[in-house]
Each structure stands twice: as C-alpha cells, then as structure tokens.
Amino acid sequence: MSHYSRISTNRTVLLNRWYAYRSRRQPSATGFVSQPEPRTIGSFARGRQLVSGNLLFAGYLLESETTGLWEVDAPDQAFDAERHGFAWLDDLVAVGDLAARKKAQTWLWGWIEAHGDGGGIGWTADLTGRRVIRWINHALFLLAGQDKQASDAFYASLSRQTWFLSHRWQGAIPGLPRFEALTGLIYAGLALEGREELAEPAIKALSQECESQIDAQGGLLTRNPEELLEVFTLLTWASAALIESGRRVAPAHQNAIERIAPALRNLRHTDGGLARFHGGGRGMEGRIDHALAAGPKSRAKPKGLAMGYARLYARRTSVIVDAALPPTGTASYNAHASTLAFELTSGRRPLVVNCGSGETFGLEWRRAGRATPSHSTLCLAGHSMARLASPHKVSNREALIEGPTRVPIEVEEQTHETKIEMAHDGYEAAFGLTHARTLELSDDGRSLTGDDMLLALDEAAQQRFDRTKRTTGATGIGYDLRFHLHPDVDARLDMGGSAVSLALKSGEIWVFRHGGGANLRLEPSFYLEKGRLKPRASQQIILSGYAIEYATRVRWVLSKAQDTAVAVRDINRDEPESFD
Structure with missing residues (x-):
C-alpha cells in the first residue's frame, strides 16, 4: 500500500466545523452555495472573464471557451505559475453561480489528472501552499454535486500535497513564498484526518518566520507594500484557523499581525489603494480593507517610518514617500x-x-x-x-x-x-x-x-x-x-x-x-x-x-485651484475592469 493511500480522505468533525465557520449558510439541497463565502477575496469581474473563457494570467490573454485550463500552452513560466497557484479560484467563487462552479470543478479535477502526480512547475512549496489554502477554503463550493470517486480523488490529492509541504516548505524563499507554504501546511494539518501532527511544527516554524522576517516597523525586507499585504492576509487567516480549532496563536505570530496592521494603514492612500513601490501594485480592490477588518482593531500609528516610507496626510490628501535605502x-x-x-x-x-x-x-x-x-x-x-x-x-x-x-x-x-x-x-x-x-x-x-x-x-x-x-x-x-x-x-x-x-x-x-x-x-x-x-x-x-x-x-x-471646493462630492464612477 502506498504512502498516500494510507492517508484517510474522509471528512472529520474538525473539517466540517472549519467549513461551517467559513460559510455564512449551509448549502442547499441541490448542493449549491447561494452566496460567496464571507472570506472570498476574488474579483467578480475577473471571475466572469474566466467563465467566458478569457484566461488572463501574468499579462497574457488566451481564449479557451471549450478546452480546459491545462490543455492551453503557457506562453511563459509566470503564466504557468499563476494558473498552478489556483488564486483564480477566488475569482470564480466571487461569481458563485452554476457556470462558475462547473468551470472550477472542471479545472480542479483536470489538474489532479494532469499534474497531481507530484512533478512540474506547480510542485513548488509556495505554489502548493497557495493551492492548498484555496482548495480548503472553497471545498464546499468545489465538492457540491460530486460523487464519491471525485471526492476521494480530491482528498487524496490534498493529502499528497500536504505530505509534500511537510517535507519541502524549507525550500521556499524566505518572505512571502515561505509564509504561503507554512500557512498552507497549517490549514491542511488542521483539516485533514491523520495529519494533525503536521500542524504543530508548521505553527512553530511560522512563529519563527514572523520573528525573522517582520521587522520592528512591521515591514518586510523587500519593502514591497503589496507583498506585505499578502503576508498580513496569510497571518490573519492562519490565526483564525488556529482559534477556530481551539489552539493558541503564538505570541510572535500575534505580535507580527499587530506590527503589520498600522504599517499597512500608513502605506494606504486616501482612495484605499496601496502605494506602488518596489514591485508592488495598488492591491486588489477591497483586499486591504478586508484584511485590516480581520486584524487587530487598534489604530495606533507606527512610530517613525513604516517599512521605510513616510506618509503626509491632511484632510483627503495623502502623500507617501520612499524615505529609505533600497532593499539589498x-x-x-x-x-x-x-x-x-x-x-x-x-x-x-x-x-x-x-x-x-x-x-x-x-x-x-x-x-x-x-x-x-x-x-x-x-x-x-x-x-x-x-x-x-x-x-x-x-x-x-x-x-x-x-x-x-x-x-x-x-x-x-x-x-x-x-x-x-x-x-x-x-x-x-x-x-x-x-x-x-x-x-x-x-x-x-x-x-x-x-x-x-x-x-x-x-x-x-x-x-x-x-x-x-x-x-x-x-x-x-x-x-x-x-x-x-x-x-x-x-x-x-x-x-x-x-x-x-x-x-x-x-x-x-x-x-x-x-x-x-x-x-x-x-x-x-x-x-x-x-x-x-x-x-x-x-x-x-x-x-x-x-x-x-x-x-x-x-x-x-x-x-x-482657488475655485476648487474644499469638499468635492466624487460621484463619478470608475471605468469597469478591462483587458486594454
């Protein structure tokens, strides 16, 4: 009997509690969830584009109305990595209708068939962690209407990926990639029967990464604001998972969250977007608000700079300045x-x-x-x-x-x-x-x-x-x-x-x-x-x-200008998301 076949693929009480915690309401008799999960962070517009067959990954747009995601030849490695990370699953869940569910199920079980054997670009520690988080977060959405054979294949693949993470997370680059790998391992360790022993080492390792990678200002060595937001999101997710399972959040883990939150507030412009420095973008619409709402409620301002940035703010005007040395x-x-x-x-x-x-x-x-x-x-x-x-x-x-x-x-x-x-x-x-x-x-x-x-x-x-x-x-x-x-x-x-x-x-x-x-x-x-x-x-x-x-x-x-009012009611709508 192989190592993987010995791992139980049945739901446990903990897993059921976890899914119930992640969803506002139970699935209907037909197996469908009527609304996106409360922690869904995807883009509805991007989800609709995926459903219509427009694959926009890493700056490339490919059309695939009839074929699956994995039959398309990737134009470069970045495109391949993005589709293997399954972050697009958040976008399909944001749509949440039957067509989006069918697309997500086709692509997920297509991945299991084509890439589930443990080789290729998708089997790096950070991409595996990112993928495991999405599979567990959206399990109800994915498993609705599936038979026992499909369900068993899902859990078997999840178990295989968990085993891989437990042996390979150290190979992830320190910073965001390693946080992704460890958070995925914690999720899986808390959710899968027979894998509880993997959670504790991952929890300790995550705590150590918080101490070594998050500085006193609540920043990362890369000084990338968008990357800091992703790390903060992962840490708050891991904290919520630990609390729900009845475990204690390590002091270093909690302290990192409390240091990052005010730094992120200092890196946010008055329009809600992040400052764009050192490879980071503005962040997905609503992501920073969602992350901060799940974090500590204190609005204490960081003393001095925030990750090397200074912020000037008055009324509805914000100025953010890169006031430190570049990363080395x-x-x-x-x-x-x-x-x-x-x-x-x-x-x-x-x-x-x-x-x-x-x-x-x-x-x-x-x-x-x-x-x-x-x-x-x-x-x-x-x-x-x-x-x-x-x-x-x-x-x-x-x-x-x-x-x-x-x-x-x-x-x-x-x-x-x-x-x-x-x-x-x-x-x-x-x-x-x-x-x-x-x-x-x-x-x-x-x-x-x-x-x-x-x-x-x-x-x-x-x-x-x-x-x-x-x-x-x-x-x-x-x-x-x-x-x-x-x-x-x-x-x-x-x-x-x-x-x-x-x-x-x-x-x-x-x-x-x-x-x-x-x-x-x-x-x-x-x-x-x-x-x-x-x-x-x-x-x-x-x-x-x-x-x-x-x-x-x-x-x-x-x-x-002098004739510009002190307060302007900005009611002009932004243009919808576009491929242009």
Whole structure:
C-alpha cells in the first residue's frame, strides 16, 4: 500500500466545523452555495472573464471557451505559475453561480489528472501552499454535486500535497513564498484526518518566520507594500484557523499581525489603494480593507517610518514617500531605484504616481519600471541612482546594486503643515552630488510644496563634481525632476507655459507651478498596471535644467485651484475592469 493511500480522505468533525465557520449558510439541497463565502477575496469581474473563457494570467490573454485550463500552452513560466497557484479560484467563487462552479470543478479535477502526480512547475512549496489554502477554503463550493470517486480523488490529492509541504516548505524563499507554504501546511494539518501532527511544527516554524522576517516597523525586507499585504492576509487567516480549532496563536505570530496592521494603514492612500513601490501594485480592490477588518482593531500609528516610507496626510490628501535605502541581497530582485520618490492622491483620485512594476509586460518593461526616471523624483544626467546587476545564474533575476548608502530623514509637524526633509547619496560617487528633498503638506491638504537641491557637500565631492563637468565637456550636469501623472489625469500647459493645469475626474483642479530657473514641459509617460495586457499611456511633468554650481535649488508647488471646493462630492464612477 502506498504512502498516500494510507492517508484517510474522509471528512472529520474538525473539517466540517472549519467549513461551517467559513460559510455564512449551509448549502442547499441541490448542493449549491447561494452566496460567496464571507472570506472570498476574488474579483467578480475577473471571475466572469474566466467563465467566458478569457484566461488572463501574468499579462497574457488566451481564449479557451471549450478546452480546459491545462490543455492551453503557457506562453511563459509566470503564466504557468499563476494558473498552478489556483488564486483564480477566488475569482470564480466571487461569481458563485452554476457556470462558475462547473468551470472550477472542471479545472480542479483536470489538474489532479494532469499534474497531481507530484512533478512540474506547480510542485513548488509556495505554489502548493497557495493551492492548498484555496482548495480548503472553497471545498464546499468545489465538492457540491460530486460523487464519491471525485471526492476521494480530491482528498487524496490534498493529502499528497500536504505530505509534500511537510517535507519541502524549507525550500521556499524566505518572505512571502515561505509564509504561503507554512500557512498552507497549517490549514491542511488542521483539516485533514491523520495529519494533525503536521500542524504543530508548521505553527512553530511560522512563529519563527514572523520573528525573522517582520521587522520592528512591521515591514518586510523587500519593502514591497503589496507583498506585505499578502503576508498580513496569510497571518490573519492562519490565526483564525488556529482559534477556530481551539489552539493558541503564538505570541510572535500575534505580535507580527499587530506590527503589520498600522504599517499597512500608513502605506494606504486616501482612495484605499496601496502605494506602488518596489514591485508592488495598488492591491486588489477591497483586499486591504478586508484584511485590516480581520486584524487587530487598534489604530495606533507606527512610530517613525513604516517599512521605510513616510506618509503626509491632511484632510483627503495623502502623500507617501520612499524615505529609505533600497532593499539589498535577494530582497533586491524586485527593488526599484526610487529613493525620495513620492505619490500623491486626492480623495479617490491618484494624481502623482510612480510608473509601477512592468514585470507582466516583459523584461524590457520590467527594467524600465525599476529605473529612477520611472519614478516621481530627480534623475541626474539620465542615470538611475542604482544599477541592475547581471542576471543570477539560477533565478535569472537582476539585483539592484550600487544604490544610495545614506538616507537621512527628519519629519516635523508644524502648526499649519507637516514637513519632511530627506536626502540620499546615490549620485555622490559618480557626480559628487547629493539629492536633498523637502516636502511640506498644508494642514488643509490643498497644497504640497517641494524643494529639491543638488549639493556638493565637501571638498572631495566638489572635486568630483568639477571633474565630471570637465569630462563631459559641458558647463553643468543635466537634471530632470519628474512628476508622473495617473492616466486619468487631464494635464495641459497653462499660464503661457509657466504652469500645468491638472483636472481630475472628481472635478478637482490642481495647478503645478515652479520658482523659475528650470524648463517646464509635459511629455508622454506610461502606467504599468497589473491585470492589463499593455501599459497605459499617461503624461509626466518635467522640470529640467543644469547643475552648474555646488548648490542647485528647484522649488515647486502643487496646489488645488482657488475655485476648487474644499469638499468635492466624487460621484463619478470608475471605468469597469478591462483587458486594454
């Protein structure tokens, strides 16, 4: 008798209690659940697209109305990994009708038949953990109307994957992949008969990962806000599973949740989306609200920075700034050269953004998205403040190296405004210049004032600056101060070309002005958004000039027009999700 056939595949009392906990109501006599489960976090729009046969994974769209998911040839490894992770199951459950259930059942048992033997790209620790979580979460939805043979195949496969996780979770990369693997193992250990002994080691290992991977600010080494949200979601799910099964949540586990929650609140804009830094996106619609609602109720603010980010907030205006060094080591494989870059959101409308991660659009877009010119900060002589190393021999990932080594920062809350002063030395080695930036947000949220300086701080830096000027044969070193705009912002030059008028869909009007000494222009830009097939066209404001002296200063202000009301009732609906 094989190892797998000895594992019981029957439901246990614990499993029944677990499913009852996960569902608001019992299935009807026909076996169907009339509403999505309360912890369903999928996208209804994406679920409808899947039901209609449109497979959008990792930036690729394939049509498969009649064939299954596994008969389609994957265009690349990222597409293959995404479908093997079964996160799409959340989207089908969000739809929850008969057609969505049939599609989910066909694809799940198709995976068991084609890939359930334990080999291939789907059998990595993180993808297996992600898959096991979905199978257990949505078991009622999946098993409704299935016969004993199908049910036995489901539990046998789940048992096989649990055994695999128990032996291979250590192979997952520390960070989000390992949290996925351990959470999946905890879920399965609590749910499967005869596998209870696997839960305790996984619980201890998860506690250790919380201590080593979550810092005092509640952040991750990767400094990716969206990744932090995913880790937080996994930890709250694991906590809920432990409490429901009558087990204690380890102090390190609970403390990690309590540290992450305020950090996430600091990384959220006024529209509910996350700041887009270091490979992270805005997060799935409603995911952060759902996760925070399940976490600790305390709204204590983190002291100082949150995962290396500073947040200025007044009324309905939020400004989030990358105010720390870029990640290093393996954590830098998704890092961006974005130190001192900022994003600004007014109410429900993003205004100033960073271009974002281009990972789903191919290697060249991914590299472009990581460069300094793709962020709302200063770029010197067309160079990034850090560079990409040669691809790693095994992972084929490019680390971000030779970036800034110092980022001094000071936050000051004054009577009528909040001010942040910061600097980085990313251009000092090559040009002898330090970039210093001051941002001041007025207490009514109607004005953000910026002061950017390029400084040669000591004699050695001044000599390097002079030598660079002589080498280039120019009178100065060119700089570009960039402000990337969200695609929904309607921008045009105003006041004879000395200002830029910015119209939001809410009806608000913002105006960008500068103090002179630089050339102002509008140029095309791009917005790299996950879930779309191609980059979105946008615009950017650029202030350009030359650093000639040892100190160069550029002042600017972004403020609401005087005729823009203090409170705007934003009733314009966003456009529906699209493949465009």
